[in-house]
Each structure stands twice: as structure tokens, then as C-alpha cells.
Amino acid sequence: MELLTPNIGLLFWQIVAFGGLFFILRSFAWKPILASLKEREENIQSALDLAEKTRREMAAMKADNEKLLAQARSEREAILRGAKETADKMIAESRDKAESEGKRILDQARETMQNERQALIAQMKKEVVTLSLDIAEKVLRKELSDKSAQEKLVNDLVATSSLN
Amino acid sequence: MSVSFFKRIFLLSALILSSLVPALAQDDEHHEGETTVVEHGKTEEGFNMGEMIMHHIKDEHGWEFAHGFKLHLPVILYTADRGLEVFSSKDFEEGKTHNGYHIDHKSGQVHRVDTAGKADESVKVWDFSITKNAASLLLSVVLLILILGAVKNSFAKNRGGKPTGIQRFVEPLILFIRDEVAKPNLGPGYAKYLPYLLTVFFFILTNNLLGLLPGSANVTGNIAVTMVLAVIAFFVVNLSGNKHYWMHLVLPSGVPWWLLPLIIPIEIIGLFVKPVSLMIRLFANITAGHVIILSLLGLIFVANQLGGAGTAWGLSPVVIVFTLFLNLIELLVAFLQAYIFTLLTSMYIGSAIEDNHDMDHGIGYDEEHIIEPVA
Incomplete structure (x- = not known):
């Protein structure tokens, strides 16, 4: 039973020891320790929050970049397409133009050639006539150098040209 | 979920253990009681397990780390007639009587004794010793x-x-x-x-x-x-x-x-x-x-x-x-x-x-x- 009967002296010392310990530790240890624990936890929490915020901002920025990139890409495509169309159009236009120009030049050349030929033919005709006349004159002059020949010619002529 | 499960197991084992250990102890104490009785019957000088255990788990004046290595601590007593008295527990060694005080070896209580060595129960001794x-x-x-x-x-x-x-x-x-x-x-x-x-x-x-x-x-x-x-x-x-x-x-x-x-x-x-x-x-x-x-x-x-x-x-x-x-x-x-x-x-x-x-x-x-x- 002695085990179960508290000793007055030990009761006293325990009250003194525990009470003293509590009041000393409360102001001397627990307050600063708990405060710095709390401070550290808040620091960690704010750091985590900041990291999360930054991560979200990065994600938003990345999405923005993607959007910009996609926009730029589509713009580039549009420009390229436009340029190609223009080029095609230009080529087609110049081909048409060249074709028509060539045709015109050809026509013109053909016409000129025609004219030249006609002029040539006309001149040739004239020259042949002149030449024939000269030859005829020369022949006539030679034929008609004596009297008998002249008479004969006249006779022939008269004979051939039957007057109606 | 898993945390709470672990906690429940922990608490459960804690409570089982805390109820189990005293039960075991009771068993053991009972057992010792028998041993002690047997030994008491056999020899007075022999090893007394019950006493040894009580000696170890109880409080004492002075701190005996091992047999023969004892740190003496202050004994602080207060009585209505004499007031506060402080002396070393060395003075109580070997059942000695000091200044009219004596420690009852069995209970560890300090009593006022008269010159004949008889306990004076009329004086209440307040023992505030550093035990x-x-x-x-x-x-x-x-x-x-x-x-x-x-x-x-x-x-x-x-x-x-x-x-x-x-x-x-x-x-x-x-x-x-x-x-x-x-x-x-x-x-x-x-x-x-x-x-x-x-x-x-x-x-x-x-x-x-x-x-x-x-x-x-x-x-x-x-x-x-x-x-x-x-x-x-x-x-x-x-x-x-x-x-x-x-x-x-x-x-x-x-x-x-x-x-x-x-x-x-x-x-x-x-x-x-x-x-x-x-x-x-x-x-x-x-x-x-x-x-x-x-x-x-x-x-x-x-x-x-x-x-x-x-x-x-x-x-x-x-x-x-x-x-x-x-x-x-x-x-x-x-x-x-x-x-x-x-x-x-x-x-x-x-x-x-x-x-x-x-x-x-x-x-x-x-x-x-x-x-x-x-x-």
C-alpha cells in the first residue's frame, strides 16, 4: 500500500518542479519555438503559393505564345498563298500578252510581206512590160530597117487584123 | 484514409498494451508473493525478491546508483515544535538516529524518536526531503x-x-x-x-x-x-x-x-x-x-x-x-x-x-x- 500513498514531500517538489518547468518553458522555449515553426510554415506556404502562381503564369504565357505562333503561321500561309496566286496570275497574264503580241507581230509581218510581194509583183510586171516594149521596139527597129520588111509587116498586120 | 487506419491501429495497440502490462504485472507480483513467502520460511538471510523490487521502485532518502555507490541528498524536515531542519541523508545511514529522527526502514517514513529509540507518534513530521x-x-x-x-x-x-x-x-x-x-x-x-x-x-x-x-x-x-x-x-x-x-x-x-x-x-x-x-x-x-x-x-x-x-x-x-x-x-x-x-x-x-x-x-x-x- 505504500506505493499508493503519495508522499507529501514529493507532491510538493513535483508541484514546484512541474510548475516551474511550465512557466520557464512557456516563455523561454515554447513561445519562440512555436513562433518560428509557424513562421517557417508560412514561409513554405507562401513559397509554394508563389511557385503555383508562377507556374500558372508560365502556362498562360505558353498558351499565349502558342496562340501567337499559330496566328503567325496562318498569316505566313495566307501571305504565301496570296503571293503564289499573284505570281500565277502574272505569269498567265504575261503569257496571254506575249501570245497576243506574237500574233500581232506575225500578222503584221504577214501583211507587210503581202504588201511587199504585191509591190514586187507590180514592179516586176512594170519592168517586164518595159522590157518587152524595149525588146519589141528593138525587134521592130531591126525588122523594119528595110522597106520590104516593112511592107510585109504591114501586110501581115493587115492580113491578121480583119476589120469587121 | 491510410493515415487514419494506421492511427487507429496504433491507438488500439496502445490501449491494449496499457491494459495488458498491469495485468501481467499483477500476475508477476502474485507470483513473487509466493516466492517471498517460501524464502521467508527457509532462511532469514536469503534473497527476498519482493523486498528487492519494492526497494527499487520506491522512493528513498539518498540515491543508491548501485550497491555501495550512494549519493547523499538533503533531508528537509518540518515539525511544529522545532521548525525547519536540514541535514544530509548520510546521517540516516545504517538505520542511525539523528537529532531525534529515525527512518522506518520498511515504510521509509521519518519519525521522531525519544532517547530510548521509541517512535513518538504525537509529533507530525513533514518530510520535504530531496529524495x-x-x-x-x-x-x-x-x-x-x-x-x-x-x-x-x-x-x-x-x-x-x-x-x-x-x-x-x-x-x-x-x-x-x-x-x-x-x-x-x-x-x-x-x-x-x-x-x-x-x-x-x-x-x-x-x-x-x-x-x-x-x-x-x-x-x-x-x-x-x-x-x-x-x-x-x-x-x-x-x-x-x-x-x-x-x-x-x-x-x-x-x-x-x-x-x-x-x-x-x-x-x-x-x-x-x-x-x-x-x-x-x-x-x-x-x-x-x-x-x-x-x-x-x-x-x-x-x-x-x-x-x-x-x-x-x-x-x-x-x-x-x-x-x-x-x-x-x-x-x-x-x-x-x-x-x-x-x-x-x-x-x-x-x-x-x-x-x-x-x-x-x-x-x-x-x-x-x-x-x-x-x-
Whole structure:
């Protein structure tokens, strides 16, 4: 039973020891320790929050970049397409133009050639006539150098040209 | 989910262990009683196991670390007629009488004796001696102040950084008490009680661990020590009780009126049973652990007496293995009992400061975190 009967002296010392310990530790240890624990936890929490915020901002920025990139890409495509169309159009236009120009030049050349030929033919005709006349004159002059020949010619002529 | 499961298992094993150990101890004590009787019958000079164990778990004037190594401590006595007297416990050595005082060897009580050596029961002697337990108590206080002072300095040094040194060992315990004991049970007002709970936890833990050292005192296994802790817990709980707590006590809601004459006395008894259970649980667990270890070691000496030195040597390895195992359990119990005392105290405070029956406390603790109070 002695085990179960508290000793007055030990009761006293325990009250003194525990009470003293509590009041000393409360102001001397627990307050600063708990405060710095709390401070550290808040620091960690704010750091985590900041990291999360930054991560979200990065994600938003990345999405923005993607959007910009996609926009730029589509713009580039549009420009390229436009340029190609223009080029095609230009080529087609110049081909048409060249074709028509060539045709015109050809026509013109053909016409000129025609004219030249006609002029040539006309001149040739004239020259042949002149030449024939000269030859005829020369022949006539030679034929008609004596009297008998002249008479004969006249006779022939008269004979051939039957007057109606 | 898995955390709460683990916690439940832990708590369950804690409670089973805390009820199992005293049961075992009772068994052992019973056994010893028999042995002692047998030996008493045989020889007066022989080894008395019961006496040996009581000597080790009880308080004494002076601190005997081992046989022949005794630290003499101050004896402080107060009597109405002579006032305060202080002298060394060396003066009580070998049953000597000093200044008319004598220690009864059996009970350890100091009595006034007359010249003939007869105890004078009319004089009440108030014994405020620094006994072995009181010295160990003061030592633990000094140790705690030194350790927690070092922890505080370490906190100041590693401001906001990661813990180093002794802080790494103590900080998880502080966090455990704050996050697993105080916050779930006390709700948003936990900060007010945290210094008290931490002091209780570290005081009990330190003294439990000191008590495991060879030659040390059995401080937390002393009823005076646990009684003071329980009485303080009683005052902390009831002085912080709010309107709901007292209303619940005198007018429990949802109880039929004809049950009130039964319920109200039970509630009032419960008020006192809670601290008493705290007192006895800690005292019994720590004392029981010491009794078991001492009985095991005592077996060697019993064997020596009954079967000679050879039997004793032969038995020693077995006993040592068992003692080692029990010491490991005691190490667990040291932490466990400090935790249980703190946990139950915080639950009692929690029930006293609770606003209503809303267990949520408005800070988002789910039901899994609420553990039903165990008386």
C-alpha cells in the first residue's frame, strides 16, 4: 500500500518542479519555438503559393505564345498563298500578252510581206512590160530597117487584123 | 484514409498494451508473493525478491546508483515544535538516529524518536526531503530546460531553414503534439493550451526515459508525481469549461427526465474519474514495467538460491534476452504513455471548450480525425 500513498514531500517538489518547468518553458522555449515553426510554415506556404502562381503564369504565357505562333503561321500561309496566286496570275497574264503580241507581230509581218510581194509583183510586171516594149521596139527597129520588111509587116498586120 | 487506419491501429495497440502490462504485472507480483513467502520460511538471510523490487521502485532518502555507490541528498524536515531542519541523508545511514529522527526502514517514513529509540507518534513530521525521486525530478527539469533551450537556439539559428542537430529529433515530437494531438482535439483555440500539453508530454517522456536507465529513480511510476499531473489536468480542464460543458453536466440534452437522477451523479463522478484514470494509468504502466524487468533479473538470484550458481549462470542468458526484449517494450511504453496522457488531457480539454456538438470545429477536420475519448 505504500506505493499508493503519495508522499507529501514529493507532491510538493513535483508541484514546484512541474510548475516551474511550465512557466520557464512557456516563455523561454515554447513561445519562440512555436513562433518560428509557424513562421517557417508560412514561409513554405507562401513559397509554394508563389511557385503555383508562377507556374500558372508560365502556362498562360505558353498558351499565349502558342496562340501567337499559330496566328503567325496562318498569316505566313495566307501571305504565301496570296503571293503564289499573284505570281500565277502574272505569269498567265504575261503569257496571254506575249501570245497576243506574237500574233500581232506575225500578222503584221504577214501583211507587210503581202504588201511587199504585191509591190514586187507590180514592179516586176512594170519592168517586164518595159522590157518587152524595149525588146519589141528593138525587134521592130531591126525588122523594119528595110522597106520590104516593112511592107510585109504591114501586110501581115493587115492580113491578121480583119476589120469587121 | 491510410493515415487514419494506421492511427487507429496504433491507438488500439496502445490501449491494449496499457491494459495488458498491469495485468501481467499483477500476475508477476502474485507470483513473487509466493516466492517471498517460501524464502521467508527457509532462511532469514536469503534473497527476498519482493523486498528487492519494492526497494527499487520506491522512493528513498539518498540515491543508491548501485550497491555501495550512494549519493547523499538533503533531508528537509518540518515539525511544529522545532521548525525547519536540514541535514544530509548520510546521517540516516545504517538505520542511525539523528537529532531525534529515525527512518522506518520498511515504510521509509521519518519519525521522531525519544532517547530510548521509541517512535513518538504525537509529533507530525513533514518530510520535504530531496529524495531520490525529487532529485531525479529536478534533474529532469534541468535536462529539459537545457535540451529545449538548445532546440530554441537551433530554431533561432536556422530561422526559416531546415532543422539541424537536436532540433531534428525534438521538432517532429513538437509537430506531432501540435498537429496530431492539440489541433484535432482542441480546434481553433489550440494555441492557448499547446505550451501546457507540450510541457506535459516532454516532462513525462523525459522522466519515463530517465527511469529506464539503470540505477535511476522511478519518477513517473510514483503516485505523487502522477497525482500532481492529474490534478493539474483536472484544473486545466474544468477551469476552461464553457457554458455548454457545465450545462451538459447538469442538464444533459436528449436524456429522459426520469434518468436525470442517475445521469447527473454519473456525470459528476466522471469529472473526477477522468483525472484519476490519468493518474493511475501512468503510475501503473511505468511501475509495472519496472516490476517485470526487476522480477526477471531477480529470477537469476532466486535460481542461485534454489539451484546453486550453475543454475543461475545457465538461466542468465535466457533472462537477459527477455529483459532486453522487455526493455525495448518499455522504451515504446515510455513514448506511448507520454502520448496517451497528453492525448487524453487534450481530449478532456477539447470536450470542455467545445462550442456545441459540432465536431468539425469549423477548420475542416473530418470525422476520421476524431477519436472517441477513452476513459
